[in-house]
Each structure stands twice: as C-alpha cells, then as structure tokens.
Amino acid sequence: MPTTIKDVAAAAGVSVGTASKALNGLGRMREDTRARVLAAARQLGFRPNPLAQGLLAGRTFTVGLVSSDSFGRFSIPVMLGAEDALGAGQISVFMCDTRDDPIRERHYIERLLARRVEGIIVTGRRTEPRAGIGQNLPVPVVYAMTQSVDERDLSIIPDDRGGGEQAARHLLATGREKIGHITGPERFQAARLRAQGLRDVVEPAGEVLFGEWSEEWGRQGADILLRAVPDVEAIFCGSDQIARGVAETLRERGRRVPDDVALVGFDNWEPMALACRPPLTTIDMSLGDIGRMAAEHLLNVMAGQPAESGVRTVPAGLVIRESTRVAQLP
C-alpha cells in the first residue's frame, strides 16, 4: 500500500485539508505547521499524486498527441477515446502531425517537452512496429494504434489476430465453410495476423491472396479467387476497401452477396462499409478503447504508479450487416 495523504496528516497531527495545503504550497498556515507536514511526508516516503495536486490547485494537464496519420482516420477516434478518459477540458491535448517524417517527429517531441507536457501519446495510421521515441524522456509515453520495437515501451494495439478469428467464426456460424481471404501486403504485420486468425479457425479456401490495401486490388483479387476456387462460399477481406472492390467484382460476375458469396471486411470504416452493396459485415478495431486505455495509462503513471511495458491488444468487435446474412435458397 503506498503512503497516502491521510497517513501524512496523521503523522503530522493535522487535518487532511491542512496537509494537502502544506504539500501544495497553498493557503495560509504557520510556517512550523507546514514544516511539520513536509517532514512527515519525507519520513513516510509520501509521493504526492501530481494529478490530484494539480486538480487541487485548479490547473489542468497537458498531453501531447503525436500522429503520423495525416488523414485522421485512425488518430481521431484514438484521440476521442483518450479525451473521454482524460476528461474533456480537464486535460488538454496538443495535437502534432508528423507527416511520417522522423525529423519532424523529433522536433515536435522536443517542443512538447519544452512546453512541459505531462505525457505523450504516439499514434499513427499503421500498427507496424516502429522505433520508439526514446527511453529517457522526463514524461510517460504510450504508443496507441502503433507499436514500439522497444519492449520497455507500452504499446496498445488492436487485436488483428482475434479479429480474423471472429470473422472466421461468424462465417462458419452462418453456414459457410469454403472461406477465401484477400488482404493487404504480406509485409504488414496486420495482414499476416488477420490471416493467422482466420487459419486458427479454418483452413482458407485456396491461397491467402496478399496484395495491397485498395479497392482495385479487391476487384482483381476477387477474379483470381473465383478462378482458383469457383465454389467459394465466403470471402474475408483484410480491409473494408478491399471488400468493397470484391463486392463489385462479385456483382459483375453474377454472384449474389450474401446468397452466393458472403463477405466480411475489416475496419468498420463507415463511408465504405455502409455504401457497400449490400452493407458490409466487418471487424471494428475499437479505436476509442485503444485511446482510452492509452490515456488511462498516462494518468496512472502521472499519479505515481509504475509505468507498464510490452504490447497489449484490445479486443476487436464484430459488426454484423447484410453481407453475411444466412443464405436464402435461390
């Protein structure tokens, strides 16, 4: 049990309010009272909670959010989740866009430290492992929706493998067994993990088709898959954009979705998933939860708890729409 301000107050023979004022340097009191409280705090190894101190003093905290995602598609939901955890207005977020430029990133981090931010969240548009921003920074750092290669850092990322598993289980549950997979480039960890999640549940129909993260690849990949596995019953796609392209090719080849071929995407990017014909069942990476967890970690460290490390994954969610409805007889 860490020492609390109550322990300090008891040891100094004052009220908690007086102990708090003495520790924060606020309020009027006799100098020997203040000295007694400070001595008690030292003796007991009391480590003041900087968050509570700040709130007592009526000030707000500042966190830097360093992002390489110029489109905001991933970083904005992460930021909104962080904002929820930090308390709107209690903590302010400095937003810095690095435009994927390491020199710019270094510059921003120096400026954030010069401005005395109390913590830094690093985020991006890819979960690929990246170099950390350094171990010896004077403030806690957490990686959200991106992953530091340094194991001493804490990285919070979506559960890509679990998402692949969920997609596969849902397709099996709706009666599809021949499940093809069309996804992004194999060099992406996210693509490999999503494919692995599928394989954990069922052997994919045909080769896993690695390509790129685009609709055009979805259109081409669907033709490749239909040639290789003409009786494919479902296609799990590595992104909603790929799924959108797959849906177009299926329609043009006379395959009905979901009656002939069911379709699952990944991202739950609504402009894509909702405009797909039919609307797309997809995996949601819970970006808001990732942001919330990152912010809570910073708050905990600011409040004196030890920094955690390693990679933590946040469960993905399955969003069910029409593209996986149980097949109707023709």
Place this chain on the structure above:
Amino acid sequence: MPTTIKDVAAAAGVSVGTASKALNGLGRMREDTRARVLAAARQLGFRPNPLAQGLLAGRTFTVGLVSSDSFGRFSIPVMLGAEDALGAGQISVFMCDTRDDPIRERHYIERLLARRVEGIIVTGRRTEPRAGIGQNLPVPVVYAMTQSVDERDLSIIPDDRGGGEQAARHLLATGREKIGHITGPERFQAARLRAQGLRDVVEPAGEVLFGEWSEEWGRQGADILLRAVPDVEAIFCGSDQIARGVAETLRERGRRVPDDVALVGFDNWEPMALACRPPLTTIDMSLGDIGRMAAEHLLNVMAGQPAESGVRTVPAGLVIRESTRVAQLP
C-alpha cells in the same frame, strides 16, 4: 503606418537590439537606458508585436482549434494548413472536438481561455452558417471551413459557387453541353451555391436533383436523371460520394464513363475519387489554404493589426482525372 520598434529605438537614441531587449525585459543594460526606451515607446504609442516578443523570448504560442468534425475529414487538412502557416512547433495547437454539442463547445472555449491560448480557430464539417462563439473574447477568433452568422466575425470558407462554375466550364470545354446536376439537400448552402455556379455558366439539363450526401442517392439520382434526360452528356455531382454512386448506375445501365457520359465530383476526397471507375475529375476545396489563411489572420491580429470581418472565400481547384476525358467515337 503603425509605430515600429525602429521608431522607438531612434527616439530613445539606442540600437534596435537594445530597444528590443528593453521592451522585452531581457538582457542587461543600465536602468536609465531601459527607462528611456519605455518612455519613448509610450510617447509614440508603440504597441509591441506580441509574436515577435515571444519569439525573442524563446517562447512558443498556443492556438486552440475547436472542431465539430469528429471524423477529421475536413478539420485535419485545415489544421495542417494552419500548422504550415504557424510554423511547425513555433505555435502549438490545442485540438478540441466538440462532437457537435454546443455545451461541450462552450466548455472547451472556457478551458482554452483559462489556458491563455493566444487565438482560436473554429472549424467544422459543414460550411453552413452557425452562431458565433462570441464577440467579447480576449483573443482573436477566426472561423475556417465554417461560417459565423455574426458579420463582425471573420469566416474563411471554400468558394462553392466558383467550384460549380469551374466544373461547368471544364465540361463545356471538353465538348459536353447537356449537363445534369445531382447534389445534396437543398437546405445546405453548399448545395445551393454549387448549383448556382453551374447555372452561372450553363442551363442544367433537366431539374437540379437535390437529395442527400450519399452514394445511395447518387445511384438513385442517376436513374431519375436518365429517365428525364436520356441523352444527358455529363453529370456534375455535389460530392464525390454522390458521383461514385452515379458512376455505378451508369455502368450498370451500359453508359460508358467518360465516352457516353462525363462525370465531375466535388471534394477531391481521394479514397472515393481514386477508387471510382474511372478515376474521378473533381473540385478541390483547398482546405489547406483555408487553414493557412485562418492562421495568418490570427498571427496578424496577435501582431497588432486590426481584426478583419466578414466572409472570405478561397478559390477551389479543378482536379482532372479520367472521368471527363474527351469522348472517343464508339
């Protein structure tokens, strides 16, 4: 001509560097020298440039960005443009997402003022006129990609009407005269202005079809237009999403784009415009320029220039892709 630091230096009989140090309270000098500079500044009505002062003192400035655009599709490009103008790291941006909630917005503005930001940029996902955040704030405010109903405010918005004109002129130049128009809801000023820009150049073929900002409406609108104007030669769409839906219906009805019907969108939202078949000619609202102009206005006011007011439009750009290629003979 406002008084400059040169005038003050001349009047006090010191160098500009000495005058600057005296006014900033920096550097060592004789007290009577400092007093002479301050007296000269008072006599000449010198209003120090807070930006230059801050840069001299090695400090950075803080600007709040208040946005109602939770998806970041419009606010992120505006922010990046502002960042360019403000100088990366010279000025830091506090990002606040109001989630379109006026109470939340009010709360954020109070927190930003409590944090002593030096300026506020209000932005959003719609250019529709909205209530201003108030006239009596202690810092300059500018509206970017959104418009205050208060004429004393300065609002910087895209030139929707000019964008409609550009789309029409480009279609005429490529040999299309029967130009239909499918767009968003008529209650949106942006939809009305884009239609007006088209009408400024050419009488639309058939009724202007107001609907919603969605692909589904584009798909339906295209069928309505084809029934009303079977020999339509081009369709100007109020958004890239609408154009995407129009392209799908045209393809399904056997009309080739661009050979039978040319297509122009609005937004230059790349995931939509590039995945369209064929890639979409579209109007770019120059969001980065809007952000840059907003930030420059704040800098000017911080530097002592009078605040401007009214609505300023930023020229849109035409982005030419395959959907308007000059028609080939069948």
